[in-house]
Amino acid sequence: MAVALPKNFSEVRQHLQEPLIRNSFFIxxxxFVAAGFGFFFWMIAARFYSQADVGIATAxxxxxxLLILISRLGLDQSVIRFFPQRDKNRVxxxxxxxxxxxALGAGVVFIAAVDVISPELTIVRTVAPLYLIFLGAYSITWVLEGAFNALRKSEHYFTLNLLYGTRILFLVPLVFLGAMGIFSAFGLSFVLGLVLALVLLARCSVRPALGVDRVFLREAWQFSAGxxxxxxxxxxxNMAIPIMVLHVLGAESTANYYITYAIVSILFMIPYAFTTSLFVEGSHGGEMKKSVxxxxxxxxxxxxxxxxxxxxFGEQILNLIGxxxxxGMALLQVLAASALFVSICQTFISIAKVRNDIRSLIILSGFISVALLGLGYTLMNRFGLIGMGYAWLATYxxxxxxVGVILKKKGWL
Incomplete structure (x- = not known):
């Protein structure tokens, strides 16, 4: 199927106003805003904090x-999938x-068992209440970000990411706290973001109901679980790799990995933006083949x-940080090359969600997860940090x- 290209300004403007393209643009x-602020955040952190502090903070x-991810229960995706059909406030x-x-329950368990789970992070016990406050704010804003995309109001998601940039302002005043200064700057931005998100939601005439909709939970359970x-x-x-690098290679290598990944994530966010918008449009009944x-x-x-x-120009960018x-330049190049294959896998994931093909969704995601962690651990032990890059590329x-095998088997090709 050929994709018609706009021929004049009027067509370009009309093309950009289509929900798929418009929301993709704002996402x-x-x-890009998050990556830009992230770049300056880590550049400043690298200047004012030790490499060991950066490594502990990133872990x-x-x-x-990781706790947020475990606690989602698929409901963040159900917000997008079921917003067009159900009571938005209750959902x-x-x-x-x-x-x-x-998430908060898992946070308490993590703090209590940190000696066993990750002895390098026992510092979390000294700031347990603060950790849980940041965890709660992070959890709620995560859901609200998805709600803005589901409402086709991705410009509000953009506004939130602008606000998250305020974490940079907290870095220098909190330098005396060491690793906890970096972590606190990160957490405070979510507290501020939560306040703004609730205000923006109210402007969209959406006010989260203070209760659990059991009927919605039952009806959405199969999709949510998948x-x-x-x-x-x-x-x-993505969440476990920094902890794995810390365990295998130490705090300095963890800092190198995290900074390099933060830069390359600019590329990964391109498929994230378009495939998220594809999922939203498919959930609203858009024509899937054309959208894909x-x-x-x-x-x-x-x-x-x-x-x-x-x-x-990656070397110059890394040199600006320190x-x-x-x-980390070699790692950066390998991770960058994997972005093309990441985009194809992410596109298929959105297609599977819209088609409610949970089996294919789990097959692909399970393969990627096992391969990435297994290869990453094996290749890091053999090649050092660059081994993690080889694992990313080979896995995707x-x-x-x-993806090609699944599409051919289902006759979607």
Whole structure:
């Protein structure tokens, strides 16, 4: 199927106003803003904090992200899938209360068992109440960000990401806290973001109900459970890898990995933006085949020059953060190359969600999760930090081949 290209300004303007493209633009702009602020955040952190402090802080932040991921129960995806058909206030209230309660409970267990789970992070016990407050704010804002996308109000998601940039302002005043200064700057931005998100939701005439909609939970359970399992399988490696690097290679290598990944994540956010918008449009009944081709064409048009540019100028970018981080250049190039294959896998995941093909969703996400963690651990022990890059590339190339097999088997090709 050929994708018609706009021929004049009027057509370009009409093209950009289509929900798929418009929301993709704001989600992508949000990602770029987050990446830009993230770049300056880590550049300042690297200047004012030791490499060991950066490594411990990133592992703490990853632990919190992992707890959020585990607690989602797929309800964040159900918000997008069921917003067009159900009472938005009740759906959103349920999607906030249930996962946040689970997240806080898991946070308490993590703090109590940190000696066994990750002895390097025992510092979390000294700030347990603060950790739980940040965890709760992070959990709620995660759901509200998805609600803005589901409402096709991704400009509010963009506004939230602008506010998250305030974490930079807290870095220098909190430097005396060491690793906890970085972590506190990160957490405070979510507290501020929660306040703004509730205000913006009210402007959209959406106010989360203070209760659990049991009927919605029962009806959405199959989709939520499948999306939950797939979400954990796909995202857990991203949260677990910094902790794994800390265990295998130490705090300095963890800092190198996290900083390098933060830069390359600019590329990964391009497929995230377009495939999220594809999922939203499919949930609203949009024409999937046409949307899929537009999504792929738009992603590749942006990704290919971005990969080339990052590969050429990555060393200068790493040098801006600190001379100690330049050694991550080889890792950066390999991770960047994997972005093309990541985009194909992410597109298939959105298709499977819209078609409610939970089995294929879990097969692909399970393969990627097991391969990425297994290869990552094995190759890091053999090749050092670059081994994690080899694992990323090999996993998503194989994942792309698996997507082709599934599509052919289902007759979607």
């Amino acid at each position: 992508m702009a949000s990602s 703490l932040m990853s632990s919190m992200g 959103l209230g349920t999607a906030i209360l249930v996962p946040t309660g689970v 999306a939950y399992i797939a979400g954990i399988l796909m995202s857990a490696p 081709f537009r999504t792929l064409a738009s992603m590749f048009a942006l990704l290919i020059p971005a990969i080339i540019g990052l590969s050429l 001379k100690d981080y330049v050694e 190339v194989a994942g792309t081949l698996l």
